Amino acid sequence: AQTVTQSQPEMSVQEAETVTLSCTYDTSESDYYLFWYKQPPSRQMILVIRQEAYKQQNATENRFSVNFQKAAKSFSLKISDSQLGDAAMYFCAYRGSEKLVFGKGTKLTVNP
Amino acid sequence: DAGVIQSPRHEVTEMGQEVTLRCKPISGHNSLFWYRQTMMRGLELLIYFNNNVPIDDSGMPEDRFSAKMPNASFSTLKIQPSEPRDSAVYFCASSLSRYTNYGYTFGSGTRLTVV
Numbered sequence: 001a002q003t004v005t006q007s008q009p010e011m012s013v014q015e016a017e018t019v020t021l022s023c024t025y026d027t028s029e030s031d032y033y034l035f036w037y038k039q040p041p042s043r044q045m046i047l048v049i050r051q052e053a054y055k056q057q058n059a060t061e062n063r064f065s066v067n068f069q070k071a072a073k074s075f076s077l078k079i080s081d082s083q084l085g086d087a088a089m090y091f092c093a094y095r096g097s098e099k100l101v102f103g104k105g106t107k108l109t110v111n112p
Numbered sequence: 113d114a115g116v117i118q119s120p121r122h123e124v125t126e127m128g129q130e131v132t133l134r135c136k137p138i139s140g141h142n143s144l145f146w147y148r149q150t151m152m153r154g155l156e157l158l159i160y161f162n163n164n165v166p167i168d169d170s171g172m173p174e175d176r177f178s179a180k181m182p183n184a185s186f187s188t189l190k191i192q193p194s195e196p197r198d199s200a201v202y203f204c205a206s207s208l209s210r211y212t213n214y215g216y217t218f219g220s221g222t223r224l225t226v227v
Binding site for chain 2: 045
């Protein structure tokens, strides 16, 4: 079974600084998709960014970008110019041939 | 598009009572998923449907849990009888298909408290 590991239960960053959240996964599949979801205190799950495993180019969405290392099975999220509104739980997720599997999450605090 | 709609947003019930959670997926989405979120176990997939048919219910914790999808626009998750350990946030999500590369769209969740 596929597993997703987020080794940082909590992270903090100063406003306007950059922070990187780590994620590793385990799979034997060659074709899959990876996602980062944000869950603010409102508890809504919001898709932040996604990456297709067959694409070598790292995905970017405004201030959010990923570092996808397929051989290492690593999928980190970089948030640039952090804003107070970025404070939330961040979940890494994997989807191969079946269901979407989530990591345990990283709580990000943004300090003013 | 109103998104995935879940009701109620909060539910407090006594142990032993029946609880029914409801979900309306996005129109046109063929797959529907029920997840449970707890501090200890994170987000767990309970069951998912494709074209209203249950595909995988291996995540349903016990026979006390059941889910139905009578039509493309409505699904329920029922717990009978409820127990305190069922307290969690229950999410419904939908997608165009279970193979979509666009992830799933989640509802706002139902926070269930069983006392």
